[in-house]
Amino acid sequence: MGSKLSGKDLIKLGFPKNNTINIALGQIHRYRKKEKKSTILKEAGQVLLNPEKYKNHGTWGKLAEGLIAPVEVRMHELINQRAPFSIFGENEIDEQAKQQLYNALKLPVTVQGALMPDAHSGYGLPIGGVLATDNAVIPYGVGVDIGCRMSLSVFDIPAGYIQGKKERLQGVLKDHTKFGMKETHDKKMDHEIFSRPEFVEIPLVKKLLDKAYKQLGTSGGGNHFVEFGIAEIKREIPGCKLPPGEYLALLSHSGSRGLGASIAKHYTYLATKQCPLPKNVQHLAWLDMDTHDGQEYWAAMNLAGDYAKACHDNIHLRLSRALGKRIAVTIENHHNFAWKEKVNGKECIVHRKGATPASEGQLGIIPGSMTAPGYIVIGRGNADSLNSASHGAGRLFSRSRCKSMFTRNEMKKALKENDVTLIGASVDEAPMAYKDINTVMRLQEELVEVLGSFRPRIVRMDK
Known part of the structure; x- marks a missing residue:
């Protein structure tokens, strides 16, 4: 079996006595x-003879890279000078989040970097952090x-529909949304995303x-939700034929589920091995875009992003079908992603971790x-924010603090006062856990222009 293959077997084939042995064993393991040792050795021998042929191969690409131009693994130290940065709403942001940005600026x-007004501390980059590398x-x-x-679908249906059909809308959310690690839809749907070459290569x-x-068409736990509410269109929205007014709308918040989590875990591990950093910033380890792993992560990340969109599209399709109503317009955006964008005329990788x-x-x-x-906003293209804005109100209190600070009765009172019906959720998602969204919006008036709003009325979250 392949698991019994050793470095000595590879040396006998002619592999150099260097890190390529470790790379080969790592990829094989x-x-x-589970494959036969003889089969693996035969393939490994072909890679050794003609590494150029295997440069982009899923299993052997990293080994081929090691044979052609080995990636240098060395300790990276932070530099003394911070890269240029901007902080929006500095007085609303905790010191730990700022320090996390300051550390990232020394990579x-x-x-360049930026911090949005909803920012709070996270792992590696703070939530609300933007970093160009x-x-x-x-x-x-x-x-x-x-x-x-986020994905917001607006129906050409007057807002008053919610009050008259409240019980029906609650039933639709209960019956046609799934949350957390275990729930999946009984009736699965296919999607073109599953034909993507990344799932093979x-x-x-x-x-x-x-x-x-x-997991297609399901939502995660934590702060992920699907909710019906009222969309108020105040100004003309590009691509939207609906006139100003109030309409029934559907808003969802979720990501790439287990697919994205597994990709993140795997490539973070590879980054920490290839890019050692001081312990306090080890979560900021990077992958060089010129390497096999860097290119592979980029492809996998983009697949996960497209899968996240497919999940939202599926959620909105299921709910619109259950209602028997057609969606008039959908407004959507990622907020945990990286893009290739120009920064001061130079192509950079712009990371937005919890930023729109x-x-x-x-x-x-x-x-x-x-x-x-x-x-509902439209960007102003502010270069100081790296063309970014907040991804929400941002947490004021951590999940653990919420559990000790707030009670279920206090949460129910806040919901009743705001005429909101809640299905699921625990006190760590209580409304009091979040910053004042209107303050956050005021602090980013130079980043986005408001075209409309969405007011939640029936909210579904994980149990």
Whole structure:
């Protein structure tokens, strides 16, 4: 069996006595350990003879890279000078989040950074952190929930429909949404995303295909939600034919589920091995975009982002079908992702971890809490924010603090006062856990323009 293969076997084939042995054994153990030893050795021998041929191969690409141009593994130290940065709403942001940004600004690959007014501390980059880097992608700069996003669908139905059909809307949410690790839809749907070559060419992703298929159209736990509410269109929205007014709307917040989490975990591990950093910033380890792993993560990350969109599309399709209503317009955006964008004329990797893309003319949706309005916005293209804005109100208190500070009765009182019906959720998602969305919006008036709002009325979250 492949698991019994040793470094001595590879040396006998002619492999150099260097790190390529470790790379080969690592790839074999990770992806081919159940196969016959003879089969693996035969393939490894072919890679040794012609590494150029295997440069982009899922299993052997990293080994080929090691044979052609080995990646240098060395300790990276932070530099003394911070890269340029801007902080929006500084007085609303905790010191730990600011310090996390300051650390990220000292990475030798950093070009520019920014912090949004909803920011709070996280792992690696703070939530609400934006970081532009030179030819390097930081898996934890994207986050664990790759492609976590907002999606707002507006129906050409007057807002008064909610009051008259409240029980029906509650039933639709209960029957046609699934949350958390275990719930999946009884009736699965196919999607073109599952025909993507990444599900064949990237060994890790290939193993995740079945899980991705089962979880399509489901939402995560924590602060993820699906909710009916009232969208108020105040100004003309590009691509929207609805006139100003109030309409029934559906808002969802979730990401790439188990697919994205597994990708994040795997490539973060690889980054920490290839890019050792001081302990206090080890979550900021990056992958060089010129390496096999850097390119593979980029492909996997983009797949996860597209899968997250597919999940939202499926959620909105299921609910619109259950209602028997057609969606008039959908406004959506990622907020845990990385993009190739120009920064001061140079192509960089721009990470937005809990931040909304807000280039000039770009639409987005920034939610508040289950009792506070969210806002339909259009970006102003502010270069100081790296064309970004907040991804929500931002947490005021951690989940653990909420559990000790608030009671279920206090939460129910806040919901009743705001005429909101809640299905699921625990006190760590209480409305009081979040910052004042109106303060956050005021602090980013130079980043986005408000075109409308969304007021939650029936909210569904994980149990």
